[in-house]
Amino acid sequence: MSPPARILVYGVYGAGKSTLAARLADRLGLPWYPVDDLLWQPGWVEVPVPQQRSRIEAICRRDRWILDGAYHGWRDVPLARADLVVGLDYPRWLSFWRLLRRTLRRLSSGEEICNGNRESLGSVLSRDSVLAWHVTAFGRARRRMRAWQADPSGPPVLLFRSPAALDRWLADLPR
Structure with a gap:
């Protein structure tokens, strides 16, 4: 079996989607398109959904x-073309802890996220905080991944419930 050529990595905020995408790109020699770069303009201005979709x-x-990642206005597009969906279905506490740790690191370092955008104390404490998004989106993301996995008409979906299980799978991927 040949390795997949079109991969959607999915999970809740903080699960490790971008880290996994970078690892897969390196391992499989595939181009990775970071979704945040496509969705956010400088100043945290959201690209209009029709333009995101395009x-x-x-x-x-x-x-x-x-x-x-895959979001509301265009989620159907990668699902229709993906050879594989890799879902990071980690426990809520683990993905929230990872998100909190990453957010604190970015706050202290001033690390750029995308297109010149950075997290700030104000953004972290706002109602639109990525931490608040995690809390409200966790259940929906989990239900969505599990529904995709149960749907025989869609692409194959591998769900990983722990980083150790993901690491075992990655170790077995062809180089």
Whole structure:
């Protein structure tokens, strides 16, 4: 069996989607398109959803790609073309802890996230905080991944419930 050429990495905020996408891109020699770069302009201005969809459609028409997320206005596009969906279905406490640790690191370092955007204390404490998004989106993301896995008409879905299980799978991937 040949390795997949079109991969959607999915999970809740903080699960490790971008980290996994980078690892897969390196391991499989596939181009990775970080979704945050496609969705956010400088100053945390959201790209209009029709333009997001157009950008994702252009990527998904290609023969080889990795995306590290899928959102409401265009989720159907990568699902229709993916050879594989890798779902990070970790426990809530683990993904929240990872998100909190990453957020604190980014606050202290000033690390750029995408297109010049950085986290700030104000953004972390706001109602639109990525931490609040995690709390409200966790259950939906989990139900969505599990429904995709149960749907025989969609692409194959591998759900990983722990980082150790993911690491075992990655170790077995062809180089």
